[in-house]
Amino acid sequence: MMDIYFLFTEDFKTCNLKDYEKYLSGEEMESRAKFVFQKDRDQYLLTRALARKILSQELGVQFSSLEFKKNQYGKPYLSEFHKEVVFNISHSSGLIVLAVLKNGETIGIDVEKIDRKINIDIRSTVFSPQEIQDQSMLPEALQQQRFFELWTLKESYMKAIGKGFSLSPKSFSFIFGSEGCKFLENPFESAPEQFAFHLYEINPFYNLAICHQREMKKINSFRILPYWEITNFNMDPKLLI
Numbered sequence: 001m002m003d004i005y006f007l008f009t010e011d012f013k014t015c016n017l018k019d020y021e022k023y024l025s026g027e028e029m030e031s032r033a034k035f036v037f038q039k040d041r042d043q044y045l046l047t048r049a050l051a052r053k054i055l056s057q058e059l060g061v062q063f064s065s066l067e068f069k070k071n072q073y074g075k076p077y078l079s080e081f082h083k084e085v086v087f088n089i090s091h092s093s094g095l096i097v098l099a100v101l102k103n104g105e106t107i108g109i110d111v112e113k114i115d116r117k118i119n120i121d122i123r124s125t126v127f128s129p130q131e132i133q134d135q136s137m138l139p140e141a142l143q144q145q146r147f148f149e150l151w152t153l154k155e156s157y158m159k160a161i162g163k164g165f166s167l168s169p170k171s172f173s174f175i176f177g178s179e180g181c182k183f184l185e186n187p188f189e190s191a192p193e194q195f196a197f198h199l200y201e202i203n204p205f206y207n208l209a210i211c212h213q214r215e216m217k218k219i220n221s222f223r224i225l226p227y228w229e230i231t232n233f234n235m236d237p238k239l240l241i
């Protein structure tokens, strides 16, 4: 079962953020203090508070008993005592998203702000030759849209396998055709067809992509904190791969 939680930092503007500091360790409080901008300090605090509150609820334990580890590429995960729950976090311009998966092996998510113009020339550094060719055949406005679709899908995969940017985003492809989109995996990574993808344009401002093992298909809920209900979001997937 997969649950997706959204937190807009703006919604917490009037809250006393001091109340959330209990979720941070001493070391994390020090890391938080190093951010130059207040918005980054708030995002750091709220991300950890969100993860600890939700993960401890899912597991039915005290948040203070959660032990977090990181793989060699920086992907956080819960220690072996709580390994029945896996999660991944993404943030983009005031929105924090947490995906929680019970009894699954891995999950990767990416949220991207899409109401901005991208210099399309950077695609040569991040997309595969096939993706670049496909994209360049589209009208200019659609090229922008496709850029964000590809980018969000790619990051969700790089984060699901836990390698982040140590895996070149050019080494695998999403190929759009008349029958939908096909994922062409890097043959050195893992078995083909192992992963499934969901892509959402949740509103005119954000794309969300989720990558998980093919057999773990069902998304149980989408919730916005602190209100616990979805408002003005389009939760029909734009694409399922």
Ligand SMILES: CC(C)(COP(=O)(O)OP(=O)(O)OC[C@H]1O[C@@H](n2cnc3c(N)ncnc32)[C@H](O)[C@@H]1OP(=O)(O)O)[C@@H](O)C(=O)NCCC(=O)NCCS
Binding pocket: 044, 047, 073, 074, 075, 076, 088, 089, 090, 091, 092, 108, 109, 110, 111, 155, 158, 159, 160, 161, 162, 163, 164, 165, 166
């Ligand atoms: C993981 C990575 C792809 C995130 O990209 P991003 O678009 O900047 O950030 P997102 O908001 O989508 O995701 C950040 C979150 O992903 C998680 N994360 C970090 N490393 C991860 C990894 N290797 N795999 C999956 N998730 C990871 C963390 O929870 C992080 O949030 P937090 O720092 O608040 O805990 C990228 O930062 C990365 O590859 N980091 C690895 C280290 C590295 O290669 N550094 C060189 C940077 S040039």
